[in-house]
Amino acid sequence: MQKILLIAKKDLKMYFSSPIAYVVISVFLLLMGWMFFNLLSFFQQQMAQFSAMSFGNKPTLSDAVIRPLFGNMNVILLFVAPFITMRLLAEERKDHTVELLFTAPIKPLTIILGKFLSALALIGIMLALSFVYPVILAFASKPDLGVIFGCYLGLFFVACTYVAVGLYWSACTENQIVAAVLSFGTLLFFWLISWAAHQAGPVWSDILNHLSIIGHYSNFSQGIIDTTDIIYYLSVVGFALFLAHTTFDSNQWG
Amino acid sequence: MIEVRELCKTYNERKAVDNVSFSVAKGEILGFLGPNGAGKSTTMKILSGFISATSGSASINGYDVKKNPIGAKSSIGYLPENPPVYGTMEVEDYLVFAARLHGLEKSKTKAAVRDAMEKCGIYDVRQRLIGNLSKGYRQRVGLAQALAHNPPVLILDEPTVGLDPKQIIEIRNLIQSLGGSHTVILSTHILPEVQATCNRVVVIDQGKVVAVDTLDGIANRMQANIRLLLNLKNDPNPILQKLQKLEGVLSAAILPSGMKDNREHKIAIECAKGFDVRAEVAEICVQEKLGLLAFTQEKLSLEDAFVKLITKDVGYNDETRELYKN
Secondary structure, eight states: OHHHHHHHHHHHHHHHHSHHHHHHHHHHHHHHHHHHHHHHHHHHHHHHHHHHHOOSOOOOHIIIIIHHHHHHHHHHHHHHHHHHHTHHHHHHHHTTTHHHHHHSSSOHHHHHHHHHHHHHHHHHHHHHHTTHHHHHHHHHSOOOHHHHHHHHHHHHHHHHHHHHHHHHHHHHOSOHHHHHHHHHHHHHHHHHGGGGGGTSOHHHHHHHHHHOHHHHHHHHHTTOOOHHHHHHHHHHHHHHHHHHHHHHHHGGGO | OEEEEEEEEEETTEEEEEEEEEEEOTTOEEEEEOOTTSSHHHHHHHHHTSSOOSEEEEEETTEETTTOHHHHHTTEEEEOSSOOOOTTSBHHHHHHHHHHHTTOOHHHHHHHHHHHHHHHTOGGGTTSBGGGSOHHHHHHHHHHHHHHTOOSEEEEESTTTTOOHHHHHHHHHHHHHHBTTBEEEEEESOHHHHHHHOSEEEEEETTEEEEEEOHHHHHHHHOOOEEEEEEESSOOGGGHHHHHHSTTEEEEEEEOOSOTTOOSEEEEEEEOTTOOOHHHHHHHHHHTTOOEEEEEEEOOOHHHHHHHHHHSOOSSOHHHHHHHHO
8 A cells, every 4th residue: 555655646746747747737728718718708708698588487597507517627638538548557667667667566456556546636737726616706706516416426436447448558558648649548538429319229228338437427417416426436436447458467478 | 486397488480588587696796698688578577577587487585476476576686778757757756656565664655765866866857757758867766766765686688778978887886786785687798797796697598598607717617728829020921830748838820911011921830728838939939030020819709708698509400599689
């Protein structure tokens, strides 16, 4: 456990000793800020229209700002996560530093978990910084705290999935670009996998819907915490980490 | 301390390490000598637990590297071919990380890292990014990494590559001082390095062990014949017969002279091992008034022995050699 944290700490530090962390965080926050601003001004317009005409449903902060904001955050994470995870193992192998890790008296699983935690911690920092938007909302109005909590919890599980899949591809190659493209492709495919559900038969449509990364997130964004969704994310993360571990461990047989 | 038994490593069809066996006693410094691509690094990677052997076994400090990798790995400090350093880390941070990774307690780490940095001469650059250091410094950071947690066994793959001559001497002295308290295996293709540091040497070529011996043993073994070279003022033709009749002399021949006017004549005498005919030869030259100008004994140097060892066919045919080349 101590060694897992040692590796996680080292890798997190390395994100900040190279430009990666700063670039990723600032791009993320810039895009988020732009979206937040636009969602908020659009919401304001809708509110003005509603009070002038007193017609239809009153727009809510949750529907008009919070859910779209976190939904967009999820999309940005989908784009950004592969760039965060691509270096985790690929770089170690390219720079031969994997020899240090592999010849130290630790198990390969320790390395995998340490790497997983380091990338997750960086995304955690990004999510923590995004907390500024709910705080701003809380000053101006009364946002639904349950929805905000649900969105954050959902994003946390989604981020775990992104990192685990990215880590697997980083274990497969020495080339960081290849790792990033394959992670992005895999993740996007599992986002869109439910598209085929409409045409598929009853059994298959259930299966495809269940496999979708985004489908399980929508419950969280409603403020509903369902164990089905949590189990889905945990099993995907577990499976991806298992594959990453097996691939990484098999390097020594090469 | 280190036991290697019939170790083999096959990549596809090619045998990188072929039936290698040797053992190293506690406190001994063993040199692993061979040309590039001989299988030195592969053997060391197997010993360090970085890759697995195809067959055979190896144990370090009593731990089998396959069955008890954690035990074996905690007994070694390993410097691979390419120093495993992170370019974006500072020297000291990196060494602390490596030492802690090898299980050194937090309270002891700082002093141990400082000690290793001083030994390797990198204390002055401890706060610089490793990526900004020269090759020689990076190599020494890698060496400090292997030493920092004070392991009983050190596996050093070409530890002096990229160092300047002064640093080479310093590092060799350092390695020598580690003998006795540490068991060291170091690989190199540079002969003087072995001469300067090692007690015993394993010569490896094309994946096979060609010789395991002390340095003198190898030089002696290869030194089959002794060659005497004479420079004479007068024509030595009349005495050739006489020289050939001396006991132990295998041949005596006139060498083509480099001088146009043939004012100086050279002859070469080959003697069998264990015969010393220098006194007799000198006496004959003086008796015949040949005008002895120079008289040297050619001794087969370790370098020659090494070259002879690895160029001679040792138990395998030209066919495998050709395969290897391709």
